[in-house]
Amino acid sequence: MQFQDQVVVVTGASRGIGRSIAEAFAAEGAKVACVATTIEGASATAEAIGGVAFAADVSNQESVDALFEAVATQLGTPSVLVNNAGITRDTLLIRMKEEDWDRVIAVNLKGAFLCTKAVAKTMMKARYGRIINISSVVGQGGAAGQANYAAAKAGLFGLTKSVAKELGSRGITCNAVAPGFIETDMTSGLSEDFKQMVEKTAPIARLGTPADISPAVLFLASPNSGYITGQTITVDGGLTL
Amino acid sequence: MSEDILSRVRKVTVEELSVKEEEVLETSSFQDDLGADSLDVVELVMALEDEFGIEIPDDEVGEIKTVGAAVEYIEKKLPK
Numbered sequence: 066m067q068f069q070d071q072v073v074v075v076t077g078a079s080r081g082i083g084r085s086i087a088e089a090f091a092a093e094g095a096k097v098a099c100v101a102t103t104i105e106g107a108s109a110t111a112e113a114i115g116g117v118a119f120a121a122d123v124s125n126q127e128s129v130d131a132l133f134e135a136v137a138t139q140l141g142t143p144s145v146l147v148n149n150a151g152i153t154r155d156t157l158l159i160r161m162k163e164e165d166w167d168r169v170i171a172v173n174l175k176g177a178f179l180c181t182k183a184v185a186k187t188m189m190k191a192r193y194g195r196i197i198n199i200s201s202v203v204g205q206g207g208a209a210g211q212a213n214y215a216a217a218k219a220g221l222f223g224l225t226k227s228v229a230k231e232l233g234s235r236g237i238t239c240n241a242v243a244p245g246f247i248e249t250d251m252t253s254g255l256s257e258d259f260k261q262m263v264e265k266t267a268p269i270a271r272l273g274t275p276a277d278i279s280p281a282v283l284f285l286a287s288p289n290s291g292y293i294t295g296q297t298i299t300v301d302g303g304l305t306l
Numbered sequence: 307m308s309e310d311i312l313s314r315v316r317k318v319t320v321e322e323l324s325v326k327e328e329e330v331l332e333t334s335s336f337q338d339d340l341g342a343d344s345l346d347v348v349e350l351v352m353a354l355e356d357e358f359g360i361e362i363p364d365d366e367v368g369e370i371k372t373v374g375a376a377v378e379y380i381e382k383k384l385p386k
Binding site: 231 | 343345349
């Protein structure tokens, strides 16, 4: 039970990678705050894994402040934050609306900033913390139709490295995990051709599953990983090699 | 110099920097005497903001180098 009684906050925990991460922490004894935009979504995961559900809009300062107050009251001080909440509004750049851009940046990038800021003070006091940002290989390589998503995910790398530099002296590490193509609701719209391309190109010749991502997150969140900071672990079956 | 403000600044300093109360003199420099690094100073400033209900802009943080300077700064900022 590597995370026995540690308070772990996972945003975007209702589905996909976030749910799998929440489940993996719970299996290691953590008290998991499952955060989602709706309480129904959060509860579905929380009930399944024995965590506690919280509803919040991570792109909104007030909502994030209320979230972390509630987490502190109900569970205690978080020692691990996983910024996983993310959305897509895919379309080619020339057709991308300002709102598509703003919304994706707000949830995927600003959300991580707000949540990190919310935990930083208490982690500094505790002289311990693990912050893990779920980025994407798309943040490294870009993707046609995902200018907003790729920009937000690339932004997470800059955030990760800056937070690593600012908070390292307080025993807080900040790292990123960059999943490749993982079978979730988010990628369910991808064409069969694309999936076959992944299967042909990647050395590990299959699409990933959410359960492929959580081990990297738990590794970075472990107390033993305290000398790793500002880094990205790419978990893509070797696709982008 | 207000004794009340001084004692509150000393209290906040003791809490934020984990130093002994007797070490915190009016002339003490947060960084040179009390061992604060730049992050500690930011935490201290934020704690002073909370304690006194004031806002200390980033470009004025440089004025607050010693306990006494903090008291003077706060006196200036507090509504009369």
